[in-house]
Amino acid sequence: MSATSPANCPPRPVAAAARQAGAGSRQPRRPGRFLAATALACGLCLGVAACSQDTPEKTTSSAAPPATGTAPAAKAAPADPQTKRARRILVVGDSLSISLGEQLEHVFSGTPGIDMSRDGQRSTGLSRPELLDWPARLQELAAAAAPDVAVIMLGANDAMPMTAPDGSRTYFENPAWAEVYAAKARELVEICRRANPAAAVYWVGVPAMGEASLAAGVKQINAALAAMCATAGCQFIATEAAFSDPEGRFARHARDAATGDAVPLRTADGVHLTETGSKLLAGVVLRVLADREQLPPLAGLEELRLLARDLRPIPDDSRPQNRDTPVKPQKTVRPGKKTYAVRSGDTFLTIAKRLGIDPGDLAAVNPGVDSRRLSIGQTLRLPAKR
Template sequence: MTGAMDKVGTTGGRKRRAGVVAALLCLVVAVLSSAILVSPGPAAAQQRPRTILDMLFGNGLDRGQPYRISPRYRITDPETPERRPARRTTRKAKPQNPAPKAAATAPDQTAAKPAVAAKKEDAKTILVVGDFLAASLANGLKDAYEDNPMVVVKAAANGSSGLVRQDHYDWSTQLAPLIEANDPAVLVMMIGSNDRQPFYGTDASLAVRSPEWNAEYQRRVDEIADIAAKQKVPLVWVGAPPFKFDRMSEDMVYFNDLYRQAAQRVSGEYVDVWEGFVDENDSFIYSGPSVDGQTVQLRNSDGITMTDAGNDKLAFFARKAIDRYVAADQTSEAPAPGARIDLPPIAGAATAVRSPPVSLDDPSLDGGEALLGGGSRAAGIDFEPSPRDKLVLIGRGTGHVDGRADDFAWNDKSSAVASDDKPVAFRGSIDLQKVRKEQGIKPPQEMPSILDAIMDDWSQDNSQAAGGAAQK
């Protein structure tokens, strides 16, 4: 009976709690309904005091207005996101009537740029051909020769071209017309970055670096060199640099060997740029020393293309070979007829007290390739003989002092000892004339022969032995 009563009591308690919860829910719904149906205006909401319901469920303001939760935030109606204001930006207030700016106060952008030397009509042309790296090389060469009015750099590069895909761009047919149209003083070739792909033919394709592929590629490289030789234009072939990918760099090493052989076969020149874009371990680098010696970024993030500093470094390597065919220095105007020309005094290399300055970036044009004393002498001009000429050709030393160690005159040396007018020492603290009068100078005894010396030693030994026996 007691257990049944407890069970009934528990059930009744649960029913009472459920009724209380239901009554509270009904009250809340009623309050919300009244707040929605009857919404007082903002003025009324501000006049009446805030209750607990206002704090829990809002103050009953119009939903078209922003919620006043905090002055730091501006939260609009979530049902209308298109009305959300954009992010504010701090702007300076503009005057109502701004004064017009004078035209003279505007900065002149063109005046800040350095003046570029105008090219002469008879300037020599450097024609740069190849792929996208050739375009980078051409940009570097344009900056290098910008101040030289006697050199013009023209680029005829095709970024996606190569020697494999002749269906895209055929250099074997396009190169000769380019040379004839530009009449260059030197042809600069840089290609190969796009050639790591098979040859596709009508019957079959040739895999990269297969024996058949190598033979065909070498034939096309030689064909480019032959075109330059047939057009009688000097060829400067710039090798490919290393790349980020090891397999690609390995192929570039093989390509560079073919380019070197082809350029040298037609008396051209090959320029190796590999060392300028690797570290001491011969590994690819993104950054390295520039032409000014500063550490800069040479390659872009793809590990293939060049930055502006990389373009300048390519031009730095190629310029030494190019300067052999074009004038690196600016030519001066021809003097007027009858004008006086002041020439520096002529002096030999051995007797010169100073030497002209040598350009660090152009050592091949300073005469350093000629041997000392070489070259033709101008007619009618006497040069001071060097110490070598005085010794070898004339037979005299530099001092011309009798009896000195460098007196190599062709005379009898015995007279220097026996003669009274030519002493051995020209200057000194000993008076040789006084020594001759008091003591005299006797010539040394004549040296005996080997046989006489042996007989004398044997006679002296016998004499000593006989004297010893007599004493005993």
């Protein structure tokens, strides 16, 4: 808008004055009229200058806000707290959490507004502070990340006695074990909340296990964790059904409903997960997180959710057998001449891994030994080499 616009200055007869000045030039010059015209022109100039000086003040106070988003009316609305909750995601736990964390990291990698970090430690748990003190470790991680969403997966290694600060032990078979274990798990939830009072905490349950005694222990551990979450305000994500056949038994394979193929879910040890099994676990977790945390629509996220929907665990004997391959008869496990002295934190699984033997063979040659109640220095027989 110009400085002489009608919106900013009273109208002035400039054109009319010019016409009058032009008409006067064709008449004989008269000093009086010449002086009057000169005075009128000077008055017009002074009036225009005065109007031009007033214009900036009026423009600043009455101009409409610009359309660039910098005006007060265009300020961004306060962020929805539900949207902010999923900004910082922390995934922690044992070796199974490593498989989960890798898949989640693949989904969220490069996603604007989501900052994910993870820390998985093999062979660790709440009952084995000599390997890793998880409350101390999580306190360090939570202080650094202040997570909006914390995903914890611990329990696969916890079918063992719980040791109190005074050195007393509560054995796994003791009815009081569940309460002691739940109290230790609740401590991790509280650590996350101290770092961020609004943090959403999810505890991922342990999937079904191949070894019978470990499978029974997992059910007790999951029950204790689910009960803890119900009172501590965290969300328990059950995974046993996703890795069990229709009869509730451990499933090593699943059938993909989309392709009809039988695919492996678990590795040979009956504990850890294949690539497909890792994706299934992540799909089960994301099925809960995506809706509750309002995660943005991501191609990888939807792929895992669909995979979790389509994979149907099947009994091992339902897999098609290659008729050209004869079934090998089971060999009898014989004890060897060597023995092993139990160390701190040992289980049948860790001993078998360290020595390169089958954990089932180790259990077979030590039939009277409870793998959940090993004592330091206890002597175990080792199986003979096949």
